[in-house]
Amino acid sequence: MTTLHDPDQASRGDAPFALAPARVHEAEGRGRRAFALFQAARHPGPLFWVLPAHVPELPLPAGLPEGVAERLHLLRPASEIDLLWSVEEALRATPVGLVIAEPQKPLSLTAGRRLQLAAEAGGTTGLMLIRDGAGSNAAETRWNCDAMAGPPDSTLHRWSLRKNKKGTLGAWVLNWNGATAAFDLVSEAGERHEPAQPPL
Amino acid sequence: MALADARAICPDLATRPADQARQGAALASLRRWAGRYAPMVAGDGADGLIADISGVAHLFGGEPALRDDLHARLARAGLTAVSAIAGSRGAAHALARHGGGIVPEGALTEHLGKLPVSALRIDHATAGALARAGLGRIADLIAQPRAPLARRFGPGLVLRLDQLLGHQPEPVAAAAEKPHFxxxxxxxxxxxxxxxxxxxxxxxxxxxxxxxxxxxxxxxxxxxxxxxxxxxxxxxxxxxxxxxxxxxxxxxxxxxxxxxxxxxxxxxxxxxxxxxxxxxxxxxxxxxxxxxxxxxxxxxxxxxxxxIGFDRVLRLLPADSDIPERSFIIAPAAYSAPAPFAPRGGPPRPIALFPPEPVAAVSGHPPARFRWRRMGFTTLRALGPERIAPEWWLDDPAWRSGLRDYWRIETREGPRLWLFHTPQVPGAARGRAWYVQGEFA
Known part of the structure; x- marks a missing residue:
């Protein structure tokens, strides 16, 4: 069982934001694209971004984290059915590192479960960027992501884990500039969601 | 005859422009068909085919029978053709363009002597010079001493004459068939x-x-x-x-x-x-x-x-432009190879780019407060401006408003937006000319 306090996950250095492998996760909120790119920088291998054809927001390679633009494949299906089909196919393929999709409608339980099965079959991680409140019950974790105003020379994000099938919830404020995979956790005074680490 | 002359003689003349590509294709298919007569068939000019029928004629019952068979089949297909069989490629070429027929073995000189020198595949100027010298027929040329002929008209004429008479070998080189998958x-x-x-x-x-x-x-x-x-x-x-x-x-x-x-x-x-x-x-x-x-x-x-269609499976490729929309190309992934992007440098760029959307209720420069997508924003910090000039060699309708001053605006509400201002638009000072084009991480 994988939990957020799993020692081997913590040793990878990107806890607490590591997504459980071979599962489909969800992210909502205005900052969900930033969260997706943060995860893209952390997953090696080809990346697939399934973006409906009518969505005007395109990723700008000059602004993406290093090494993401070369690996990124954009799929622009015309309909929601094609979108779900593409996500399922991409999840089922073994060499793919991360599949990011922006479904426009809430996923049905059947669709959500199918995607989980495809992710398990291919061993690929998926991340659905959903509208607020359009989550599926089948999702492994659900993140709420927002950009936050902060002091000069900082790029703060507030990422909170709203649903977790195999672990605890939490909320973090971090400083991530969007250029590399490195980030700093910012402790917010008076709000601690984790037990304090024992002094080393 | 010029087309104007032909029209003057016959006003109802129906004319069609020549279609070289389709003629070539038709000749190529005829060449494939002609492979039934000889293993080596090649194109001969724009309007002819040449086949090497050495050792083949007896299969069709002799040269006259082969030629009759060829003509009968072509006539059945609705084609009018002139053909000639001769001991050398040059002779067959000349005879096919001057009446056709069969030249028996060893009778090249008698049969071809009466043809004009233009049948020799020589250029127009040489043929004219020969005519001025009084050498109108091939028989006249054969009788001439060769050295003065070569000195005066060039070695090309003597070569063509030798090829016609079979002194100089000239094989039929058939082009290799394209593989058919x-x-x-x-x-x-x-x-x-x-x-x-x-x-x-x-x-x-x-x-x-x-x-x-x-x-x-x-x-x-x-x-x-x-x-x-x-x-x-x-x-x-x-x-x-x-x-x-x-x-x-x-x-x-x-x-x-x-x-x-x-x-x-x-x-x-x-x-x-x-x-x-x-x-x-x-x-x-x-x-x-x-x-x-x-x-x-x-x-x-x-x-x-x-x-979903190969045009919907895409890949990002780098492009050499400072204009944000043209700093990358979206290409079909099946028909392109991944290319590395230059390392990040220079002013920060947003993660998402979209067509410019005007902002409303702007106050200040850079805007201290504005509304966008029905949300109100208050500026916390503004970084800029970064001036980007349109590419004058490309007329992009989106960039007809001239220069753009890009600002990174950090709002109190959280989102970090990429706004631009178009100072060259009349009325820009009244705060009308602000647009959002991207969102930072």
């Missing part, structure tokens, strides 16, 4: 089950892929045509994300299309062709995980492209 299969009894069609397809694919492998090529598009017993036909076409010739992987792509066809009363003939091929060098088989991953990714792109 198409296989077919006819069945004694019609089939209608999906499994049967797939089995037949597998057999055809094995043969097609062998053929592709022999020519070191891989298919990019494969079409399966099936003829039904009621003379109808159905076809399934698949595209491949990269050239390949692996039967099992191509067959997997056909499965969905074959499922959807209407077999009617049954299918009794199948034809499989690779409509687009690309060079594909032999590869090491059973490679490591890298090759397997590359293959699996290509298969995924093929599957995706065949369902």
């Amino acid at each position: 198409s296989v077919r299969m006819t069945l004694p009894d019609p089939i209608g089950l999906q499994g049967d069609v797939m089995a037949a397809l597998m057999r055809l694919l094995d043969r097609l892929c062998e053929k592709l492998a022999a020519h070191h090529r891989g298919a990019r598009r494969v079409r399966l045509e099936m003829r039904r017993v009621d003379r109808g036909s159905v076809q399934v076409e698949v595209g491949l994300a990269r050239p390949m010739r692996d039967p099992a992987r191509i067959a997997a792509l056909f499965a969905k299309g074959v499922q959807a066809i209407d077999a009617g009363f049954g299918i009794d003939a199948l034809r499989l062709m690779a409509t687009a091929t690309e060079p594909l060098a032999p590869e090491q088989t059973g490679g490591g995980s890298t090759i397997r991953h590359k293959d699996a990714l290509a298969d995924l792109l093929s599957r995706l492209g065949n369902r």
